[in-house]
Amino acid sequence: LRKCLYNAGFRPGDIVMNTFSYHLTPAGIFLDDACNGIGCVTVPTGVGNTEIQVKTMAGLKINGYIGVPSFLMSLIKKMEELGHDTAKGLSMEIALVAGEILSPSLRKGLNDYGIIVRQAYITAELGGVAYECPQENGMHISDDLYIEICDPVTGEPLPPGSIGEVVVTDFSNECYPLVRYGTGDLSVLDEGECLCGRTSYKLKGIMGRADEVTKIKGMFVHPRQIDEAAAKFSDEIEKIRVVVTRSGVTDMMTVEIQLKHGVAGIDTLKTAIDEKIRESTKLRGNTVFVAEIPEGSKKIEDKRKWD
Structure with missing residues (x-):
């Protein structure tokens, strides 16, 4: 874990807020020990108590963060809500995030506040x-x-x-x-x-x-792959899902798209989405535009029938 922190950019003397839990899970202790090992000053805030953590960030001029990425964004938004000038007064410089998927949009959002974000893969067992x-x-x-x-x-x-x-x-x-x-x-x-x-x-x-994955034509497809493909068309796509059916012995993958109001150039868009889905999943699907995707639909709807 010291390697994780050092490669992320943490250095001796940094004041680091560790927001992982110290109770009934080893994450907080693991990373606390690693911070101390490279000479950082660790502030063991743990989870929750957003307002107190915001005051701690501002009062101690904390420049390092350890925790899940979404909570760091929540802290920044709470600072703004409480009247802090995050454009000029945010001392946070570096973050090591783990525990949840770091989306490109969330990374960019944190980068826009001047924070370098590095992710690590950490498990309790390893x-x-x-x-x-x-x-x-x-x-x-x-x-x-x-x-x-x-x-x-x-x-x-x-x-x-x-x-x-x-x-x-x-x-x-x-x-x-x-x-x-x-x-x-x-x-x-x-x-x-x-x-x-x-x-x-x-x-x-x-x-x-692994329990969220679906096997299509011998390839594993996960909902995140679909979301990553759709993210390239965030201005056009309102909702997206994949419907898997079977024709004879062949798997069929249909990509259903609910467009935002007023989107034009549908033929060109269909071609672009087909290419992006193929790039993400390594499978050829058929994109169709639908009036509405029902609320609560699964990202990958497996409708195959097995005799």
Whole structure:
């Protein structure tokens, strides 16, 4: 975890607010110890008490944050609500976030406040598994771990570039050995070299949980992949979902789109969405525009019937 923090940009003397819980979960203690190990001053605020945390941020001129990304944005919005000038008076400079998916829009929103955001993949059983470097193009895997991306059902390793469950073997823990430990989290293994100079493999972020995944034409598809594709068309798309059916022995993937009012150029938009969905899922789908997607619909609706 010290590597995670140092690579994120934390340095000795930084005043760091640790908002992970210290109760009935190891996250708070793990990261508190790591902060102290690299010489940071740790303020153990834990979760909740937003107004008190805002006063703590302002009063102590805290420049580092550890916690989930959405809570950091909540703290900033609360500061603005209480009359703080976040454009000039925000001392926060660096954040290490974990525990939930960091969307591109949330990262950009925090960046707009002048905060550098790095994400890490941390579990209670393994500690720091992987972490971002300044390139922000995937998370470098810790040197003492061996990671496979596996079929969540069979446990068999999947080829490079496939989305699957993160399965970890830990070579460093003599007291608590873990061999092919299934985390239940989904990711993709990136074997390419990073511009930062590291040659180790990376994880392309955490894409959800294995129990949310759907297998279509032999490929695992997760709701986050659909959301990432739709994010490129946020000005046009109101709602999106994928409907999976079966024609004979062939899986059919239909992408249903509810457009915002007044969107023009539908034919060009359909082509662009088809390409983005194919890029995200590695599958060819058929985009159709519908008047309305029912409220509460699943992101991936599996309507296949199995005899």
